[in-house]
Amino acid sequence: MASETEVIGWAARDTSGHMAPIIFSRRALGPRDVKFFIKFCGVCHSDWTVITGEVYTPTFPVVPGHEIVGVVEEVGSEVTKFKVGDHAGVSTYVNSCGSCRVCERKLPQHCKDVVWVYDSVNPADGLRTYGGYSNLMVVDESFCLVLPKNLPLDGAAPLLCAGATVWSPMKRYGMGKNGDRFGVVGLGGLGHIALKFAKALGMHATVISTSPAKEKMAREELGADNFIVSKDPKQMEEAAGTLDFIIDTVSGIHPLDPLMNLLAPQGKFIFVGVGLGKLQIDSLPMCFGGTSIGSSCIASQEELQEMLDFCGEKNLVCTIEKIPIDYINEAFKRMLKGDVHFRFVIDVGNTLKPQN
Known part of the structure; x- marks a missing residue:
C-alpha cells in the first residue's frame, strides 16, 4: 500500500496569525487523485480572517491558501482529465457529500457537508x-x-477565488448580454478582476471608490469607462439610475442606500465582500424601482472551469505582486493596510524550501 507523502508548508498555530514553517502529510495517491507540485498560491483576506479566528475558532495548525496552481506530477489510474505536466488548480473546497439536492444541482460550494481546502476533515x-x-x-x-x-x-492563481467570486454572479445574472452598464464598488483584489471581466464581456464599466487617487489607474491600466468617487455627493447624484448591475466587493459594513440609488429600474446589486454585521437598507426605493439584492459564494466547479477557459481565450489574468513565502507575515500586515497592488501571490515553487 502506498504511504502518505510528507509535505512542507507554512502554518498559523494560534489566533495571532503569525505564520511559520511546518511539515505535515498528504494522503497517498488514490485511483481518482491528481498530485501536483504547487507553483503559486494567492493570498486572500479570508485566509487572515480564518487564522485569526474572526469568523470562527479554527483547529490549529492551519495551513491557509485557496488560490492554488501548479504542475501535475502524478495521476491515479482512473483519472481522465489530467496527465503529467498539465497545469492544474484547486479553489476553496475539495469535496462535498455528492448526494444532496444542492450537490445534484452541481453547487458543491453550498453543500452543508462541503470540505474546505483547509481546516476541514475530508x-x-x-x-x-x-x-x-x-x-x-x-x-x-x-x-x-x-x-x-x-x-x-x-x-x-487569484482567479480561483477572487476571480470566481465575481465571475459566478456575472454569469448567473446574465451580465453582458444586452449592452449592460456595470458598476463595481471597490478596486482591490476582487474589484480589479471584476472590471477586467466586465470589459471582456463587452459591458460599459464604472468603478465606484472612496479614493479619487485610483481613477487614473482604473481608466488607464484597467480600462474603466467611468469613475465615481462615492464620497462626492454631486458625482453620486449625476450617476443615479444609470447602472444595470453593481457588484460590491467591499468587506465590512458600509452605507448601501447611496449605492443602490445608482441602479437603473430592475437593476441588481450583488455583494460579495465578506463582512461581519447586519445590512441596513431602505426598502421603499427598491420597491418603486423594482431593484433587487443578491449575494454569491465563490463558484461551482463548472463555473470555475468556464471562467478559466474564458480567461484562456481572452489571455486574461489578475494583476499581482509576487512574494516569497517567508514574506507572508509582512504581506498580511500590508494587506490589512490596503498596501498591495491588487493581489499578493506567493512564489511557492521557487521560495518554499525544506528547513535545516
Missing part, C-alpha cells in the same frame, strides 16, 4: 485538510481544475 481519507501555502497537493480530479497552458500561473 471523509475521503479521514485527514485534516491543509491549503496551498505548501509545496504539494493531492486532490480528487472532480475538484481539480484544468488551467489553459497559455495563462501564466502566477497571474492565474
Whole structure:
C-alpha cells in the first residue's frame, strides 16, 4: 500500500496569525487523485480572517491558501482529465457529500457537508485538510481544475477565488448580454478582476471608490469607462439610475442606500465582500424601482472551469505582486493596510524550501 507523502508548508498555530514553517502529510495517491507540485498560491483576506479566528475558532495548525496552481506530477489510474505536466488548480473546497439536492444541482460550494481546502476533515481519507501555502497537493480530479497552458500561473492563481467570486454572479445574472452598464464598488483584489471581466464581456464599466487617487489607474491600466468617487455627493447624484448591475466587493459594513440609488429600474446589486454585521437598507426605493439584492459564494466547479477557459481565450489574468513565502507575515500586515497592488501571490515553487 502506498504511504502518505510528507509535505512542507507554512502554518498559523494560534489566533495571532503569525505564520511559520511546518511539515505535515498528504494522503497517498488514490485511483481518482491528481498530485501536483504547487507553483503559486494567492493570498486572500479570508485566509487572515480564518487564522485569526474572526469568523470562527479554527483547529490549529492551519495551513491557509485557496488560490492554488501548479504542475501535475502524478495521476491515479482512473483519472481522465489530467496527465503529467498539465497545469492544474484547486479553489476553496475539495469535496462535498455528492448526494444532496444542492450537490445534484452541481453547487458543491453550498453543500452543508462541503470540505474546505483547509481546516476541514475530508471523509475521503479521514485527514485534516491543509491549503496551498505548501509545496504539494493531492486532490480528487472532480475538484481539480484544468488551467489553459497559455495563462501564466502566477497571474492565474487569484482567479480561483477572487476571480470566481465575481465571475459566478456575472454569469448567473446574465451580465453582458444586452449592452449592460456595470458598476463595481471597490478596486482591490476582487474589484480589479471584476472590471477586467466586465470589459471582456463587452459591458460599459464604472468603478465606484472612496479614493479619487485610483481613477487614473482604473481608466488607464484597467480600462474603466467611468469613475465615481462615492464620497462626492454631486458625482453620486449625476450617476443615479444609470447602472444595470453593481457588484460590491467591499468587506465590512458600509452605507448601501447611496449605492443602490445608482441602479437603473430592475437593476441588481450583488455583494460579495465578506463582512461581519447586519445590512441596513431602505426598502421603499427598491420597491418603486423594482431593484433587487443578491449575494454569491465563490463558484461551482463548472463555473470555475468556464471562467478559466474564458480567461484562456481572452489571455486574461489578475494583476499581482509576487512574494516569497517567508514574506507572508509582512504581506498580511500590508494587506490589512490596503498596501498591495491588487493581489499578493506567493512564489511557492521557487521560495518554499525544506528547513535545516
